[in-house]
Each structure stands twice: as C-alpha cells, then as structure tokens.
Amino acid sequence: DQQVKQNSPSLSVQEGRISILNCDYTNSMFDYFLWYKKYPAEGPTFLISISSIKDKNEDGRFTVFLNKSAKHLSLHIVPSQPGDSAVYFCAASLGAGSYQLTFGKGTKLSVIP
C-alpha cells in the first residue's frame, strides 16, 4: 500500500507561470513532510519542508502548503524557470524517533521556455 502518492507522473508549465505539484498521503501519523528535486544521474536535492503544525512554509520561489484534514500537500514554484525541470519527490516522516522517509513516486516537471 502506497502511503505517499503523487498522482501526476508529469507536468508541463510555461516559463514564468506557476507550477503546482501535488502529493497525497494516507497515514495520519506522518508529522513532517519534505520536497526533493532530482536531476538525471544525480541524487535528490532537498528543497523545502513543513511540519504538521504549520499549513504553509515559504522559501524564495518555493512554497509548500499542507492541508492536514485532506491529507494533502502541494509545492508551488513561482515563477517557474527552465532550470526547475526535474523530477520532484514528496516525502513524509513519522517525526521524532523515525529514521525512515517514505517517498512518493515523483512528478516530472518540464518548464517550457
């Protein structure tokens, strides 16, 4: 059973517009959520995280929103740039005492110049 789901395998966005990547989870015990970006032949790069006590966290062009009641989070990238083209993974943690990150399958974002 997949506990973290990214239902869109791919997304295409025009440069300068907003990219919205979505992630749903089923385990209500998840306490901390992270987004990673991955280029081909490279390891995932940490982007931004959010604790379950917050509903929004912002870092430059990247904002993560968390809706606990819907068990849904989203990553907004504004404005999108061609260098943002990569695979984006959503990950979730059970918080303190848990070493495991549960990853979604990823969404491939293509930003078209």
Add this chain to the structure above:
Amino acid sequence: DTEVTQTPKHLVMGMTNKKSLKCEQHMGHRAMYWYKQKAKKPPELMFVYSYEKLSINESVPSRFSPECPNSSLLNLHLHALQPEDSALYLCASSLLAGGYNEQFFGPGTRLTVL
C-alpha cells in the same frame, strides 16, 4: 563543505566479485543512510547509522554489508550480488537521525551486476 560525495559513480561487477561503495560527508552530520533506487521508483531505505552505530537494517540481504568507520565515512560492501541488485545506490546524511532532520543525498553510484 555542504555535500555528500560518493565513489565510484559507476560500477559494473560480476556475480562472484567483491566490491565496495564509498560515501563521505564533512558537514558534521551524525546520521548516515544507504538507499537503493530502481528506475522510475522512489528511493528505498536500506540501512541507517546513527553515531556510527547501525540503527536500522531494513531486512536487506546479507550480500550487502554496511560499515561506518568514522562519523564522516560510510561504506557498502558488496559480495555475490544478483542481476536484480542493479540499481542506483544513494547515500544520505542528516545532522541527527530522526524524522525532523532533512537528509542530504549524494549523487549515487550506478551499479550494474552482470
């Protein structure tokens, strides 16, 4: 220094070979991880070291043997692997082990078992 390095970048080995993957970080992180990633799949946790002690072994076959010689180094010794073990092996580190610590990943070693 804010990166995790892994060597080699690529490795091809036969099923009877013995080889090792190496991971290094100089960020003062006290937790280090090995992940396995197959094509178009998310990373799967294999091992976690916290303060140089093995904390988690996610039921990984004994043909994979991790080692943490010191707080900056993590090795993965490989022996008698199977073709289905071919994958990208990722090393990661975090300040401390535990779910509120962001993990920083290396570029990975692309392993092919013939």
